[in-house]
Amino acid sequence: MIQVRARIQERETRGAVHILRLHAPDLARQLHPGQAVLIQTGWSLDPFLRRTFHPIAIDEATFRIRLAPDADRGRAWLRMAAEGTEVDALGPVGQGFSLPDHARRILCLGQGDAAWALLPLVRAASARGVGVALAVEATTRRQTIPARDLPLSVEYHVATLDGSAGRRGDLRPLLPDLLTWADAVMAVGGMDFYRFLARAIEDARVILPRGYAQALYQTDFLCGFGACQACAADVAGGRRRVCLRGPIFDLVDILR
Amino acid sequence: MLNLAPQNKLGLYVDSLLLAGSGAVGYGDTWPPGLRPEAFGAIITAPVSLTPRKGRPQPRVAEIPGGFLLDTGGHNPGFRRLVESQARAWRRLDVPVILSLAGGEPGDRAWMAAHLEELEEVIAGIELTVSENVNLSETAAFIAAARRATPLPILARLPVTRAAYLARTALIAGADALIVGTPPPAAYPASKTLVEAPLAGPAAFPFTLRALSLLAELDLGAPIIAAGGVYSLDDALLCLEMGASAVAIRGLVWRDPAAARRLSINIRPFMPEEDEG
Numbered sequence: 001m002i003q004v005r006a007r008i009q010e011r012e013t014r015g016a017v018h019i020l021r022l023h024a025p026d027l028a029r030q031l032h033p034g035q036a037v038l039i040q041t042g043w044s045l046d047p048f049l050r051r052t053f054h055p056i057a058i059d060e061a062t063f064r065i066r067l068a069p070d071a072d073r074g075r076a077w078l079r080m081a082a083e084g085t086e087v088d089a090l091g092p093v094g095q096g097f098s099l100p101d102h103a104r105r106i107l108c109l110g111q112g113d114a115a116w117a118l119l120p121l122v123r124a125a126s127a128r129g130v131g132v133a134l135a136v137e138a139t140t141r142r143q144t145i146p147a148r149d150l151p152l153s154v155e156y157h158v159a160t161l162d163g164s165a166g167r168r169g170d171l172r173p174l175l176p177d178l179l180t181w182a183d184a185v186m187a188v189g190g191m192d193f194y195r196f197l198a199r200a201i202e203d204a205r206v207i208l209p210r211g212y213a214q215a216l217y218q219t220d221f222l223c224g225f226g227a228c229q230a231c232a233a234d235v236a237g238g239r240r241r242v243c244l245r246g247p248i249f250d251l252v253d254i255l256r
Numbered sequence: 257m258l259n260l261a262p263q264n265k266l267g268l269y270v271d272s273l274l275l276a277g278s279g280a281v282g283y284g285d286t287w288p289p290g291l292r293p294e295a296f297g298a299i300i301t302a303p304v305s306l307t308p309r310k311g312r313p314q315p316r317v318a319e320i321p322g323g324f325l326l327d328t329g330g331h332n333p334g335f336r337r338l339v340e341s342q343a344r345a346w347r348r349l350d351v352p353v354i355l356s357l358a359g360g361e362p363g364d365r366a367w368m369a370a371h372l373e374e375l376e377e378v379i380a381g382i383e384l385t386v387s388e389n390v391n392l393s394e395t396a397a398f399i400a401a402a403r404r405a406t407p408l409p410i411l412a413r414l415p416v417t418r419a420a421y422l423a424r425t426a427l428i429a430g431a432d433a434l435i436v437g438t439p440p441p442a443a444y445p446a447s448k449t450l451v452e453a454p455l456a457g458p459a460a461f462p463f464t465l466r467a468l469s470l471l472a473e474l475d476l477g478a479p480i481i482a483a484g485g486v487y488s489l490d491d492a493l494l495c496l497e498m499g500a501s502a503v504a505i506r507g508l509v510w511r512d513p514a515a516a517r518r519l520s521i522n523i524r525p526f527m528p529e530e531d532e533g
Contacts, residue, residue: 001288001289002289002290003288003289003290003512003513003514040511040512045322045457045458045487045511046321046322046458047319048319048320048322048323048324048457048458048507048511049317049319049324049511050511088512088514090288090289090513219314220317222317222324222326222510223288223509223510223511225286225287225288225289226282226285226286227279227280227281227282227286227288227302227509227510228279228317228326228328228510229279229282229302229311229316229328229331230316230317230326230328231316232311232314232316232328232331233313233314234313238310239310239311239313239331
């Protein structure tokens with residue numbers, strides 16, 4: 001983990017959503033898909049807590065974070081910060097996704113705005129020649145990832161609850177075929193989403209074996225290095241610090 | 257070197273006015289980037305209880321204007337496991353380690369203090385937290401019990417709103433120094449759940465200052481460590497001007513390790529050249 005000044009190099013606005021490209025070569029080089037970056041917002045000690053981001057794109061010198069519209073004053077400050085502004089960033093936090101050596105076909109499953117955290121993994125796996133299917137379940141089109149942001153080789157499925165993009169409803173009907181096809185699953189969503197995924201895996205493959213599915217435990221970090229214990233949650237058979245053991249866990253460990 | 261326990265035959269010698277406050281670096285096993293043990297005169301561990309505690313479930317933290325509330329529910333691995341796993345690491349730290357002992361059943365803290373005998377070369381002192389709701393006799397009883405159990409320096413951490421009321425009793429009972437202290441408890445929602453915990457962050461600083469001011473009037477003659485809301489060199493120097501012998505930081509280490517490191521460097525010139533204690 002390192003602490004660096006990251007410069008807002010570029011701002012892209014997509015409606016009310018802002019995507020910031022942050023220039024921080026030392027940090028970008030260390031980042032792996034699924035890891036978190038903690039960013040100070042504001043000019044003073046208020047807001048006090050750093051905001052937690054899972055980058056949606058990582059390259060050699062920069063990483064991108066996505067700011068969906070919400071009422072949080074820290075993220076509001078970031079939305080308004082001008083290009084060229086330097087922010088204090090701490091990261092990488094925790095363990096990222098780990099692409100199994102044997103994986104030739106991975107299924108990436110995301111829910112809502114959180115699904116964007118899968119993008120660096122999707123791109124990295126695709127670049128390695130791994131077959132990637134991405135399935136995203138969202139409330140509405142605004143949360144979904146535009147197909148233009150994905151490598152051409154990625155098979156993309158979308159379901160929206162309001163029917164504004166892809167199929168209307170959730171991903172349930174798609175999962176049996178996708179889970180039979182995939183030899184590894186990477187997921188980002190809420191706990192209900194993970195329980196639903198675990199049941200679908202058991203239906204499609206009889207059991208949920210350890211090592212088959214990885215999932216991101218969503219939480220906000222305070223210190224990010226294990227001292228404060230603010231992120232301790234019931235995972236991996238105990239109450240453990242997510243910043244050290246996660247935020248990516250085996251799906252088995254998130255649910256038991 | 258500055259002696260933070262001049263009345264204790266073992267003394268508590270520190271080479272910096274800046275201490276890592278309770279749990280700032282966990283049990284001395286979790287360090288942020290760029291911050292090393294030599295930044296501090298001593299480190300105070302997170303509180304440990306006699307038996308393991310699972311602590312409270314999520315959410316544990318709530319942000320408030322000017323700070324945060326953190327309630328871990330006393331999450332800790334328990335005394336025996338902590339000592340077994342950390343004793344060797346503490347020996348290597350090369351900075352005095354002050355073990356914070358959490359309350360529980362009556363006598364727990366004295367029992368733990370008594371069982372530090374083998375670690376007296378490693379543990380430089382113990383921190384005992386006086387909770388918000390104890391009276392004078394209870395305060396005297398548990399500090400005196402710990403005093404009888406160990407010759408190690410005892411640092412009594414007082415609630416800031418009652419520090420002046422409890423200070424003399426704590427010292428008479430056997431405390432060697434006072435930590436001021438635990439900010440007042442507060443509550444704020446996080447994820448639709450109320451988090452109740454002592455105020456933390458810059459918002460705690462005025463409470464620390466008031467307690468220091470009241471203690472200065474008592475002329476106690478014991479070292480006082482200011483803890484709670486110290487986030488800058490100016491904050492630290494103000495505490496020293498108001499009678500503190502040293503300052504402890506925690507939130508700054510968590511939020512901005514680089515700023516904590518700068519503070520550790522910038523406070524060095526203010527170290528007294530010779531301890532007269």
